[in-house]
């Protein structure tokens with residue numbers, strides 16, 4: 065196992081080095097909240113944060129993304145041709161991503177990168193990215209990652225894991241992409257790798273012990289889909305939902321999008337935008353029929369997808385990494401932990 069020590073006094077210099085080789089994305093505090101953005105020449109990632117409001121999924125899957133452009137103007141030599149929009153897939157790094165958010169990309173990958181179908185935009189962006197995680201020394205009260213197949217020091221989906229150890233970071237190299245990044249940053253192996261590895265183990269145990277929030281998922285697989293679908297609690301669960309879509313927009317494991325054309329005079333673009341199963345238009349058919357026309361049906365869909373359909377399809381976990389965003393940010397306090405408990409114990 066390779067371990068590197070990065071002293072915080074050298075931090076800005078190493079970030080400068082990284083910007084020479086990568087487009088660098090990191091958490092930045094703006095308007096009172098931390099969110100991920102591409103760092104400009106002078107910006108440093110602010111790693112003194114708990115978790116961002118929005119997950120970093122937009123770095124790989126932008127909220128709005130232009131796919132094609134076209135012109136209907138016969139004076140244009142390429143008129144009526146759908147032209148692919150140029151993209152920048154040069155190497156990029158997300159620095160300071162929380163382990164749960166990195167693990168979420170592996171769940172989402174099952175939708176965008178399969179043997180039958182590869183979404184070129186998602187796959188190219190994902191493969192161009194090096195993921196530098198930041199271990200959670202102090203998980204929030206709403207985090208339940210340890211019962212959602214992740215954890216505050218989870219290494220799944222990461223190339224490098226940074227552990228904040230006071231005046232320095234301990235960096236654990238996980239993949240060859242992580243190794244390349246270490247070289248480009250000019251980080252040198254630490255003086256005592258064994259002691260650092262032991263310290264990571266202790267800090268990991270301490271962080272995991274701080275998590276007080278859990279979900280029970282052990283019986284979901286054995287439930288009959290129809291029984292859960294027809295369970296009597298859905299009306300109660302959905303009663304206060306205002307279908308605002310916040311839970312799906314902030315969620316690192318929600319991937320739905322819609323494709324539409326925007327026309328400006330004789331030219332246009334074809335783009336995709338995040339969509340949400342919580343919106344009435346999401347399933348509206350051209351005929352006018354809507355199979356999920358009620359609020360209860362939409363709320364049920366969100367939870368059934370994450371906690372039953374996904375479970376049955378893949379057989380290894382739920383479509384949730386326990387980041388707690390939807391719990392914190394739902395304006396009417398609908399809580400996936402509670403709903404999961406109801407589904408898991410439904411007879």
Ligand code: SF4
Pocket residue numbers: 304305306307308309310311312342393394395396397398
């Ligand atoms: S955030 Fe809450 S109120 Fe908004 S759609 Fe989701 S469950 Fe409903």
Ligand code: SF4
Pocket residue numbers: 311314315316317318370383384385386387388389390391400
């Ligand atoms: S469902 Fe909620 S807790 Fe789970 S990953 Fe999405 S936002 Fe986080």
